[in-house]
Amino acid sequence: MAQKRKIGVYVCHCGGNISDYVNVEEVVEGVKNEPGVEVAKTHMFSCSDAAQQLMIDEIKEKKLDGVVVASCSPKLHMFTFRGMSERAGLNPYQYVQVNLREQCSWAHTNDKIGATEKGINLVRAGIAKCVLSHSLTAIRIETKPSALVIGAGISGMRAAVSLADMGLAVHIIEKEEEAGGWALKTALMGPEAQNGPDIAAKLIERIKQHDNIMLYTGAELTEKNGNIGDFNVKVRIKDGSEVEINIGAIIVTTGFDTYVPQEGEYGWGMDGVVELKDFRKMLNDGKVERNGKPVKDVVFIYCVGSRQKQTETCENPNSYCSRYCCTATTFTAKTLHALEEKTGQNVNQYHLYRDIRTYGKMETVYEEARNGGALFLRWDPENPPVVSEEDGRLLVKVQDELDGNDEIEIGADMVVLSTGMRPRDNEALDSILKIPVSKDGFLSEIHIKLRPVETVIDGVFIAGAAQSPKTLAESVASSLAAVAKTGGLLKKGYVDLEPLIAKVYEDKCTWCDECLKACPYGAIEKTVCGDKEIAMVIDALCKGEGACVPVCPHDAIDIEGYRDDQIVAMIDASIKDYSKAESA
Amino acid sequence: MSKVSSELAAKLKQSTEFNAEACYHCGTCTALCPMGYEVLPRKLFREAMLGLEEKVKARIPEIYQCLLCRMCEENCPQDVHIAENVRYLRNLINKEEMNLIK
Amino acid sequence: MPLPIAPILGILADNIKQRGSVLPISKKASTGWAKGLNLPKGGDTVIYTGQMYQLIPAIDAMSKQMAMFEESPITKLFGLGRFANKIINLSFFMSLMASKDMKVENNRILKNITGLLKKTGVEFGYLYEDDMYSGALIYDEGLDEIFVPHAKKVFEKLKKNGVKKIITVDPHTTNMMRDIYPKVVPGYDIEVQSYMEVLAEKAPEVLKQCNKELVIHDSCVYARYENMVDQPRELLKNAGIDIKLPELSGKSTHCCGGPIEALFPKKAHEIAGNRIEQLSEEGKDIVTMCPICLVNLRKAAKGKDCQLKDISDTLADAYL
Known part of the structure; x- marks a missing residue:
């Protein structure tokens, strides 16, 4: 130790949450003589403004160079006290929090003496860690004022336009020859009969007119390097050549695929059994016909390819609900009613559903479908409808749960399968981007509720149906959420990253590549130092998660804030004999 | 097994008098029916709407036993005009099954 | 074997x-109650019985006989009965067996209602033989398809007699003439009020608590059809009931x-029995306000410790 540390130790009562079980005065007594401790005392509520001010004054007055607060979980107040330290002129990384509440008083309410003893040991460990702490600075990265959007469906295009409106340069790439995505192929959409191609055409027009947007169709991402705020990507474009683009963030809006039924699934493959999207096309052209004859009876089967259970014929079931299909199908019923009114062609509609999920404002679509005369029959997944062919007509057998499970036979001219969404098969892209894929195959967010468009890769966001099945409106909402996150990141001009990351001891490292193999974030690179090859940490990519540390055969890599020497000192301090310390 | 008659289904669909599409099968009507028949009125309407002709024919006694007292209708959460629907079915049967109206 | 629906x-x-009523009865039976009341024929406002109270004794007699046929092989001959009824008024002969007491009671009810209406000061006439059955049952x-032409005929009679407003005496006629006729008879413009609505509005003086x-x-x-719940309660409450x-x-x-x-006498009796049980739990004296309720419940109350009366009897006691 170069010089004697001056550490302030503050033990919190937490109003009794701690002090009812841990004798906080005894804790102060037990730690005040630890090496480096300049001052040790208690506070009723350390997090209160008054207590924080007292601590700030003391840090300044006694010129403390380290602070330990023994209070609650760092999840609750670590940032509070880091902020306090900063305001007192202390480096925030020289602050250490000891969890005396969740990990001590609340856990040992039946043993006050034991709790107090453990409390002393925990605080001693915290002091030992603090003694070995040094000041660290956040890693600041300058961000490039440009973004890449992958996928030019409605979500991607909407994101591109909004980013460009913020004054950011946007590159948007699309695998298909044409931008527009599924909306381009979907005519009228529920709940209010918006026209898909129109919506797509308007966005394409805006993209083409916008000076800040570059659209590449027939293009694919081939390489991604760099880190948040400063990515370098390569894109193969239509003519086969590659362009290099430098951007600050990436939004992935690769969308979904439609479920294609298996041969024989609900009659798939029989003449007259069609997918919803094809039926809608037919409806949009105003001709609901089969083999040139007007369709009189049509059966819709819901939940095809969604909410599946594992069976012999379905090994990898799609367990999710595809969200859009109930609305799309009931909306189709409505459109069909409108056609009937216009042309006088009477069509009997039988909707075989499991549960109707026309949530939110879409409920009225379901209501209108029913009121127009569409009939709804509910089936149990144990007894799914069976489609067969008889004399050139289709025959659907279903056990109607609403009529006492009686088997009902419906003769139909057409059977429409309301097929769900499935994740895009984008293995190559996923591995370039390194975004984790969830169990169901959609891209994974960090937190489904609180961080729905962020991924574990800083600077890479996901939106639209690439993340999970969504309606168009929901996709746009999530793409604009990704825009907000991207804009917030890039418009600020820089990003500060936590410095508690890996560091390599150049003298010990011999480059064996074990750390590289262990790192899930690709944050290790080989570099040359003097005359030898060693590992180097890419600061912006490292998350300080520590997978590299235990695999290193030479102890040549450490995580700041959790260095080996700190951990060892903490263990030593916490197992010191209490009674001896007392007598000393 | 009951077969759907697309003609009957179409007839009921086009009728402005018969209207049970809003029914969501809560069963309040059945629970309140003084006649205590399990079928009246929600199942009956469903069978009629689906065009299950044979089933509807088998219900003729029940259709004429309805008291039209509207106990069900008063409490129907979906405002289905139940009594009027029963009357409509009677009219249909009078005409097509019983040949009463010439 | 249940009664055959189609022939009935x-x-x-x-x-x-053919005869303008579900069960044709004699002129005396339908208008006899008004004898001596000096009600003018026709006019702006008339009391309209729709023959409901008058028909009850005949219907009762007929259904008693029908109930005997229910579950008997004779039901097979009902088709024949319909054929015969077209030629001779079979049902009329059945109605001749109507109970005399019942006829007297129903005539008294109509007289009482007339008296109550007169007390309010409302001026009204009566249509005598033009006071036709509303067609409620059919x-x-x-x-x-049979009801609509009949309803048009009824409206013609009202117009012929210069009627603008009718005061009805039973729920079924009230509902038919107020809610159904406007839907099926073009140009129908008759104002309809039930006598209890008139009484509640005019609130005549109570002579005896x-x-x-x-x-x-x-x-x-x-x-439930006419939303008329408060009026009978008000009238009875004022009378100290x-x-x-x-x-x-x-x-x-x-x-x-x-x-x-008419079609399922046994089932009807069962329902009436259930209702009598509910009613008699509350007390022995029960009032009804519909001739059909009265006759049906009374049959079910036979041998039970309770009496049924038309509400107009009680109102007459208090107000006249």
Whole structure:
């Protein structure tokens, strides 16, 4: 130790949450003589403004160079006290929090003496860690004022336009020859009969007119390097050549695929059994016909390819609900009613559903479908409808749960399968981007509720149906959420990253590549130092998660804030004999 | 097994008098029916709407036993005009099954 | 074997078509009650009976005989009966067996209602033989194609007599003439009020406080079709009646079984029995406000410790 540390130790009562079980005065007594401790005392509520001010004054007055607060979980107040330290002129990384509440008083309410003893040991460990702490600075990265959007469906295009409106340069790439995505192929959409191609055409027009947007169709991402705020990507474009683009963030809006039924699934493959999207096309052209004859009876089967259970014929079931299909199908019923009114062609509609999920404002679509005369029959997944062919007509057998499970036979001219969404098969892209894929195959967010468009890769966001099945409106909402996150990141001009990351001891490292193999974030690179090859940490990519540390055969890599020497000192301090310390 | 008659289904669909599409099968009507028949009125309407002709024919006694007292209708959460629907079915049967109206 | 639906409905339909009523009765039976009341024929406002109270004794007699046929092999011959009824007024002969007491009671009810209306100062006449049956039963049975021409005929009679407003005396006629006729008769413009609505509006003076308990049996049609729940209660309350209500009352009143009396007498009796049980739990004296309820419930109350009366009897006691 170069010089004697001056550490302030503050033990919190937490109003009794701690002090009812841990004798906080005894804790102060037990730690005040630890090496480096300049001052040790208690506070009723350390997090209160008054207590924080007292601590700030003391840090300044006694010129403390380290602070330990023994209070609650760092999840609750670590940032509070880091902020306090900063305001007192202390480096925030020289602050250490000891969890005396969740990990001590609340856990040992039946043993006050034991709790107090453990409390002393925990605080001693915290002091030992603090003694070995040094000041660290956040890693600041300058961000490039440009973004890449992958996928030019409605979500991607909407994101591109909004980013460009913020004054950011946007590159948007699309695998298909044409931008527009599924909306381009979907005519009228529920709940209010918006026209898909129109919506797509308007966005394409805006993209083409916008000076800040570059659209590449027939293009694919081939390489991604760099880190948040400063990515370098390569894109193969239509003519086969590659362009290099430098951007600050990436939004992935690769969308979904439609479920294609298996041969024989609900009659798939029989003449007259069609997918919803094809039926809608037919409806949009105003001709609901089969083999040139007007369709009189049509059966819709819901939940095809969604909410599946594992069976012999379905090994990898799609367990999710595809969200859009109930609305799309009931909306189709409505459109069909409108056609009937216009042309006088009477069509009997039988909707075989499991549960109707026309949530939110879409409920009225379901209501209108029913009121127009569409009939709804509910089936149990144990007894799914069976489609067969008889004399050139289709025959659907279903056990109607609403009529006492009686088997009902419906003769139909057409059977429409309301097929769900499935994740895009984008293995190559996923591995370039390194975004984790969830169990169901959609891209994974960090937190489904609180961080729905962020991924574990800083600077890479996901939106639209690439993340999970969504309606168009929901996709746009999530793409604009990704825009907000991207804009917030890039418009600020820089990003500060936590410095508690890996560091390599150049003298010990011999480059064996074990750390590289262990790192899930690709944050290790080989570099040359003097005359030898060693590992180097890419600061912006490292998350300080520590997978590299235990695999290193030479102890040549450490995580700041959790260095080996700190951990060892903490263990030593916490197992010191209490009674001896007392007598000393 | 009951077969759907697309003609009957179409007839009921086009009728402005018969209207049970809003029914969501809560069963309040059945629970309140003084006649205590399990079928009246929600199942009956469903069978009629689906065009299950044979089933509807088998219900003729029940259709004429309805008291039209509207106990069900008063409490129907979906405002289905139940009594009027029963009357409509009677009219249909009078005409097509019983040949009463010439 | 249950009663055959088609021939019975056929007889009702034929009667309406040929004879203007589901069960044709003599002129004396239908207008005799007004004898000596000096009601002018026709006028702006008339009391309109729709023959409901007058028909009850005949219907009762007929259904008693029908009930005997229910579950008997004779039902097979009903088709023949319809054929015969077309030639000779069979149902009329059956109605000749109507109970005399019942006729007297129903005539008294109509007289009482007339007296109550006169007391309000409202001026009104009576249509005598032009006071026709409304067609309620054939409408309920779904015989629309026969009902509609009949309703038009009824309206013609009203117009012929210069009637602008009718005061009805029973729930079924009230509902038909107020809610159904406007839907099926073009140009129908008759104002309809039930006599209890008129009484509640005019609130005539009570001459004698009754000071007794009465159980009300609400009519389904008044309560649920016509939204008429408060008026009878108000009139009885003013007369000093302590009103008792069964759990199922007002908008949740329970049917008397009457509507299916013609086709399913046994079932109708069962329903009436259930209702009597509910009513008699509240008290011995029960009032009804519909001739069908009265006759049906009374049959079910036979041998039970309770009496049924038309509400107009009680009102007459207090107000006249």
